Amino acid sequence: MKVKYDREVDILYIRLTDNQIEESDEDRPGVVIDYDANGMMVGIEIMDASRRMDRPASIELEVA
Structure with missing residues (x-):
């Protein structure tokens, strides 16, 4: 998986x-x-990301 902002x-x-x-x-x-x-x-593409979520440039990864 890749995430890009x-x-x-x-x-x-x-x-x-x-x-x-x-x-x-x-x-x-x-x-x-x-x-x-x-x-x-x-x-998945999220347009106007900064209006839809807090801190779109911050990524937290959790693996269970």
């Missing part, structure tokens, strides 16, 4: 797999989910 455009992108993106759907305004050819989720 672009301050210039205020977009947070969470890449879940390296599969090729075949389709993208705007699940809710400003939230786009990318899917591969099999319908599996590939990534």
Whole structure:
């Protein structure tokens, strides 16, 4: 998994797999989910991230 926050455009992108993106759907305004050819989720794009969450540039990882 890769997480990237672009301050210039205020977009947070969470890449879940390296599969090729075949389709993208705007699940809710400003939230786009990318899917591969099999319908599996590939990534999540959050536009205007600084308005939707606290500190989008801060990443905390927890592995159980």
